[in-house]
Amino acid sequence: xxxxxxxxxxxxxxxxxxxxxxxxxxxxxxxxxxxxxxxxxxxxxxxxxxxxxxxxxxxxxxxxxxxxxxxxxxxxxxxxxxxxxxxxxxxxxxxxxxxxxxxxxxxxxxxxx
Amino acid sequence: xxxxxxxxxxxxxxxxxxxxxxxxxxxxxxxxxxxxxxxxxxxxxxxxxxxxxxxxxxxxxxxxxxxxxxxxxxxxxxxxxxxxxxxxxxxxxxxxxxxxxxxxxxxxxxxx
Numbered sequence: 001x002x003x004x005x006x007x008x009x010x011x012x013x014x015x016x017x018x019x020x021x022x023x024x025x026x027x028x029x030x031x032x033x034x035x036x037x038x039x040x041x042x043x044x045x046x047x048x049x050x051x052x053x054x055x056x057x058x059x060x061x062x063x064x065x066x067x068x069x070x071x072x073x074x075x076x077x078x079x080x081x082x083x084x085x086x087x088x089x090x091x092x093x094x095x096x097x098x099x100x101x102x103x104x105x106x107x108x109x110x111x112x113x
Numbered sequence: 114x115x116x117x118x119x120x121x122x123x124x125x126x127x128x129x130x131x132x133x134x135x136x137x138x139x140x141x142x143x144x145x146x147x148x149x150x151x152x153x154x155x156x157x158x159x160x161x162x163x164x165x166x167x168x169x170x171x172x173x174x175x176x177x178x179x180x181x182x183x184x185x186x187x188x189x190x191x192x193x194x195x196x197x198x199x200x201x202x203x204x205x206x207x208x209x210x211x212x213x214x215x216x217x218x219x220x221x222x223x224x225x
Contacts, residue, residue, distance in 0.1 A: 004156075031211050042119075042202060042217040043157070050210050058212070090156055100145045100206030100213050104156030 003027050004105040006091050012111045019078040021108050023091030025071075031094040032074040033102065034058075034066065036087040043090065049074055050096075081112045115140045115214045117203050122219035126193055134188040134219055136177075136203035144205040146170075146179050146186040147213065151200040160188075160201070193223045 003026030013019055023032060033048040035058075045058030047066040055066050063085060065077045078085055088109050092102040120135040138144065145164045149157040161170035166181035177188045186203060203216040 033212070040217060042215040045212060048210060048212060056210070094211045096211050099211045100147050100162065100204065101159055102211070102213060104158065106156045
């Protein structure tokens, strides 16, 4: 198993509260990604990182921010959670040498009431 | 932009039946194509891939051939098992930062 840990695995919060999801890897891979999974939409890229302090937006980045201050950690922050951000969030990592070959974490289920 | 279209689901089959899951894509350049599988309660894992036209990816009895002329990458298996019950995602990558664009996924249920 790829060394990816997501935390928390489950969270219930209220609209308007800040939420931070953490992705931790032990593989020293360069690339890290945050996807969200929703019925009828598959997986959609939120943000990704190609190195420490190097991040970029994906297709559904509105309402989310990320930070990567260390190679092993990639944080996803919802500054003010909304019900539309209820989803399952997956972190993925890649060494980058083989394009598109990602290793996924087990997911974090977020419910915004 | 890049996109992946998968056939609508869910799909329910009996054990040992033949499986085909259709996938077509739109992309600029020459993408690599992938099938990822998600077993219940787990994250996604790579099932197979193909990096250029006419390549065939295969793994665990599953196969898919990269067809540039029809922009397709259909997944097939000759005899499914109950343990193949999962969600299957077709995806592409154009190589830039190794990002993946996914289809919507399709749920396969195999009954004994």
